Amino acid sequence: MALEYFGEETPPGSIGFPLIGNLFDIGSKPYESLAKLSRKHGPLMTIRLGCVTSKPEMARENFQKNEEACSSRKIPDAITVLEHYDLAILWMSAAEEWRLIRKALNIYLTHxxxxxxxxxxxxxxxxxxxxxxxxxxxxxxxxxxxxxxxxxxxxxxxxxx
The missing domain is CATH 1.10.287 (Helix Hairpins)
Known part of the structure; x- marks a missing residue:
């Protein structure tokens, strides 16, 4: 269920309180609170922090600017002992080579x-x-x-x- 907020459709999320938004929903352990909210509203949700509302454009811009940090994967130690583990698409960093391989997979294999x-x-x-x-x-x-x-x-x- 998307919400209407100043004439714009936003992803689902708690309405929050006037002026303070969802600050009380976040609590002292934000990672636990956000995990709980994501189970309720889904992986993409609207959070209001004070008078500021998260918007899809803001999230998209944030992910694009911090693509490497958002897409990096922790490589288990058990994998790093294997030869050429860094050439597997699962463990590659999201650089140009990874994008090219992903595009080829989408076109020729998983389309x-x-x-x-x-x-x-x-x-x-x-x-x-x-x-x-x-x-x-x-x-x-x-x-x-x-x-x-x-x-x-x-x-x-x-x-x-």
Whole structure:
């Protein structure tokens, strides 16, 4: 539910009190209070601090100016021991190279039309293989380890793509 505020539509959020806005909602532990508010209103919400109201344009500008800080990911120590971990798109910084790879993935791999054209190759074939494996294991009286089966199925999907 979006709110009307001085003729502009804003993301959902608490209305707050006149003049002080949502200052009481924030409390002494802002990170906990904001997490609680986000569970109630969603990840993008309106917060009023005093007479100032957050606006989508302000959030967009803030994210663009601080893109590196907002998109940086903490790399677990277990990953840093691997060779070339910094070349995986998951751990790359949001620099020009990352944008280029993300754009290529969106165009050639994860675009809805591309996924639809690969429907038979991606989903149907791999799911049939998985079901055949489970059926074969059942006939042989063996247990199928779901964790390994899910990993193999996902890997097969990516390999086929």
């Amino acid at each position: 809805p039309q591309k996924l639809e054209s690969l429907h038979g190759l991606l989903r149907d074939k791999v799911v049939k293989q998985m079901l055949q494996f489970v059926n074969q294991a059942s006939q042989n009286g063996e247990a199928a380890e779901i964790r390994k089966l899910a990993f193999t199925t996902a890997l097969n999907q990516m390999s086929n793509t």
